[in-house]
Amino acid sequence: MAAPRYLGWDFSTQQLKVIAIDEQLRVIYEDNVHFDKDLPEFKTQGGVYIHSDRLTVTSPVLMWVKALDMILQKMKSSGFNFSQVRALSGAGQQHGSVYWKKGSIQILKNASSELPLHQSLKACFSVSNSPIWMDSSTASQCSALEKAVGGAQHLANITGSRAYERFTGNQIAKIYSQNPEVYLQTERISLVSSFAASLFLGAYAPIDYSDGSGMNLLHIWEKSWSASCLDACAPGLEEKLGCPVPSYSVLGPISPYYSQRYGFSPDCKVVAFTGDNPASLAGMRLQEGDIAISLGTSDTLFLWIQEPTPALEGHILCNPVDSQAYMALLCFKNGSLMRERIRDDCASGSWDEFSKALSSTVAGNNGNLGFYFDVMEITPEAVGIHRFNRDNQKVSDFPKEVEIRALIEGQFMAKRIHAEKLGYKVMPRTRILATGGASHNKKILQVLSDVFNAPVYTIDTANSACLGSAYRAIHGLVAETNVSLADVVKLAPEPRLAVTPTAGAEELYRPLLKRYAELEQKVVCSPTSSCLVR
Ligand SMILES: Nc1ncnc2c1ncn2[C@@H]1O[C@H](COP(=O)(O)OP(=O)(O)O)[C@@H](O)[C@H]1O
Ligand SMILES: O=C(CO)[C@@H](O)[C@H](O)COP(=O)(O)O
Known part of the structure; x- marks a missing residue:
């Protein structure tokens, strides 16, 4: 049996990054695709579009898919042996949202391994430019949400934060109010993290509790959607979000697309993706x-x-x-x-x-x-x-x-x-x-x-969200048996002293x-x- 490998991904603002580790938790592969430089056809600056109102900030969702095709191809060309990967997990820039058009689940599930994924998925998104964390165009939706639940502090008591413009519930409320038909055409709303997990799973991946806490929608104590917050943002939202899950959940095996196209083992497990900051907490x-x-x-x-x-x-x-x-x-x-x-x-x-x-x-x-x-x-x-x-x-x-x-x-x-x-x-x-x-x-x-x-x-890499994702991939395989992440990573190199105060x-x-x-x-x-x- 070949030595196991674990992958950690990070779909961050300016680039897509990946790290592979071995069972000794050593980094054996590290790579990235830089959106502006490597995918110039999307014409982003810093991975984003700043719209003319200076408040709206989005990223093209197909750029993220194309970046994944590109990085996997780079890994394949470099001789990376995907068949050794036992589990993978990942992270995404927080708060950003992806809108899947009705019927997309079938396309995602049946994507042909003869084609790069971005070609199969090109008609899957009801919103082609995803709102991201830099957006600050939802002031009116924020006021409405706070008002609906009894004030800013009350919203913070439920969801962990008062209303913030970049938080996903307010972004969804904006899309619903400005484009109700687009909202109605949408069968699923993902965070960047759960969207990325969906690409690997070949099915809609659930939102994890940790990244889900950046939406102004999750009841962070009960770990379920807050009905009053959902109702204040848009109708029928619970169904479009799916049930949130613990961040260490194993979501299922990797989609056959990856076995056929890149040689992944069909047993490779996909562990829930989370936000880049939560993943960094694990990595550090x-x-x-x-x-x-x-x-x-x-x-x-x-x-x-x-x-x-x-x-x-x-x-x-x-x-x-x-x-x-x-x-x-x-x-x-x-x-x-x-x-x-x-x-x-x-x-x-x-x-x-x-x-x-x-x-x-x-x-x-x-x-x-x-x-x-x-x-x-x-x-x-x-x-x-x-x-x-x-x-x-x-x-x-x-x-x-x-x-x-x-x-x-x-x-x-x-x-x-x-x-x-x-x-x-x-x-x-x-x-x-x-x-x-x-x-x-x-x-x-x-x-x-x-x-x-x-x-x-x-730590040895500045890409702690990737490393944390690779650690979380291992943890996901054993979390059900009450093994802690600290136990899993106890052999990893300790953080190193860089500087001391003058x-x-x-x-x-x-x-x-x-x-x-x-x-x-x-x-x-x-x-x-x-x-x-x-
Ligand atoms: N030597 C350096 N000194 C200061 N900043 C740096 C240096 N090298 C890289 N950076 C900064 O790191 C940023 C990218 O950081 P990174 O953590 O990869 O971002 P993200 O995960 O959001 O894509 C670049 O925008 C650049 O400004
Ligand atoms: O909005 C937040 C956290 O609340 C940001 O930290 C995003 O998660 C973007 O991450 P980077 O790409 O800058 O790492």
Whole structure:
């Protein structure tokens, strides 16, 4: 019997990624398809289309299918032996939704292995451009949902979050109200994660509890759809969503399409897919007390928590690896794309030059602070670029090096301030686990460590959502017998120390954090200082 392999996928904003691991949990294959570069025919920027209202953001669903065809072909050409794969799982950017047209289930089930999947599925989607997490066009649907269930806090008490524009229930409500006929033609609505699982399963895959918590529809304590939330969004929604399942569920064997076209074993199991942040929690083997910071297209911060209290800021999600636990999540929309814009403007498009600017400037930036929100931020709700000198006076520009440090310090101060608002305290034993593309950059990690006054650890791959998905594939095979993910991954390499805080960092940043929090109040959108530019 050939040595078993496990696959972990990540359908993220800018690319499709895959990792294969062996039974010793070693990464033996890693690859990606970059949507803008490798699939230029879709003409996306950063994997997305920003529509003319600047609020609507979508991605073409067939691009995701074509990316899967492409990456599997690359693996096949490189000699990857698919017959050894015993199980696979995956992750998707959270909140995005896919709309399957009536009758598509038959096409999905009977796809011909002679054709790439995107050709068979080209007529399957009633909405060809899927709304994704960057969308902020559903303000009216959010107000209506909160009103329908008795207010923002009440909605958070049920679903883990107040109404957020990118959350799937509000996106579905928008589609139903603007295009009722499209909604009626839709037989199934998937998240990006469950859509990706469906492609492997050859059938509609259920939504898992953890990614399902990012919809404003799931009762996160009872782990079932909330009837009042469903009714407030669209009629007949429960049927279109299917029953949610635990994140470690085995959904079934891989579709015959993959055995015939790529040589997968017909016994290869598909384990429920989940959100990319939940999958990263698994990949980084987060423990209670740790803080995870993902620096991908979005920046996110997440924690493992046992007894959550939903609030008006941040999100509580069902934990993807332990059905008794939860995770808290904060999302910052102006992450890597914001850093790339400042890198292009101030460091000639070079990460090396960007890093040199961080080295050549002093921690604390001589009191200069900045807020950098090219697009409407989620945490906090604010937009625009706002720079303040050491006397709290607004200034119109900074020298290039000062700008770069102000951006990075500002991004991490915001993370610490908002994590503390959630009740998180940096303790002497705190470990920060960093992941995502920008975690390759040691100079950025040094600022992170200094602002939090805590050591920063990384794992061998920045693609923790893929790795976590591969771990979850193994876990899925044994979860029924009460084996924990921690048991399954106990032989995996421990996270490695990347940087430690500079002496004196806490004293330096304590007053700056206070100033940053006060200045943030001035730049957030409020009824009195409404954000006209979005
Ligand atoms: N050396 C670096 N320094 C800072 N950022 C980097 C570096 N290398 C890559 N990145 C950032 O990583 C981002 C991609 O991160 P990734 O986690 O793969 O995103 P996603 O999963 O959302 O597709 C890129 O947009 C890029 O800005
Ligand atoms: O909206 C959120 C989390 O709430 C985002 O974190 C998305 O899940 C996108 O992930 P990346 O592609 O940036 O990793």
